[in-house]
Amino acid sequence: MARGSKVRKRKRVTAAVCVAGVAVVWFAAEHPGWALGITCLLGVLLAGGLVLRQRMIRAERQRFLAANVELEKVDRMSGPEFEHLVAERMIADGFRQVRQRGGAGDRGVDITALAPGHGRYAIQCKRYGKPVGARDVRDFLGALANTFAGHTGVLVTSAGLTKQARLEALGAREPLILVERDRLADWLLGTVSLLPARSAGMLTEEEAT
Template sequence: MVIAGAVVVQFVRHYPGWAAMIACLAVAVLGGGLFLRYRVIEARRQRFLAANVELEKVDRMSGPEFEHLVAERMIADGFRQVRERGRSGDGGVDITAIASGRGKYAVQCKRYSKTVGAPEVRNFLGALANTFAGHTGVLVTSGRLTRQARLEALGAREPLILVERDRLADWLLGAASLLPVQPAGILIEGDEPAG
């Protein structure tokens, strides 16, 4: 190793022009390789998302597959440091992420064919109040919230973003975004609490 270092130093001293050209070429190759890797990963993500935009496919997913789909959609939407945390010991949160200029997000995914009830919402709000204080909460479900669950979510101290079945379909298609946050306690015109 020391001998190789000495050879490089001697080469740079005797041939500074060649050394600079080789260094530039190495940087260009490395940068090009990283850019190509990014493009391949992004193309793979887009194919995965395109293959899973239909709710019928979502309905056949396992819980971890659904969490992965939500995480990939968040990355496509511009979230950074997206981390899948799901499994036992996740502290009540399946995904954490950061949105530039908007702070930290904590996501609970419920791939349910049934409705999501008030106890699930309360558990998530508890996780947000304790372990994930300071995070904006996002509850994503392939089902719908019961009326009581929606009231619990809308009554939360901090805004809680709700992505129920219809909004999930739009989000997966790229026609809706998790941002901007709808203020807590306000229903968008046409929204009805689920029964």
């Protein structure tokens, strides 16, 4: 009985859509000027709505970043919350196609992103209370050499790195970009960038040593 009711409902909806479509076609044929005007108006309203939505999203992102630039707040975050903060900062920094991958099955990378004109990036986030060790760095380099070959590697941590971990990171065939605690706050504030296009404030391997 319930199945028959659903079938009848779908038929009524289909019939209503067909009638509406016929009415629109008839109106456009009989009143082309009005139809064009209404179409243009709807297009303007749609475009305006999309622009407004994008502005609201950007404003919300800026509020979120401004509320979480203090390292004391970062220290109270969970791992996923820290990954979300890093992803939001990357979007604000100009990265595109920013995707959070953290969790089971992330294959050693928490975030992937595209830097227009500069290729793909793979980011590992470590919200640690102690220095990141050499094993973590080696695991990340392994992911970059295999699953994420061709990506620029970025290691972002709320702590620092051990001496051996830093040597591993900077001595690799493709050295990692390191964002350690002493530069994390500056990056979250937007005063430095990961993107080469803003080289005056770019985080480099040398600055991280």
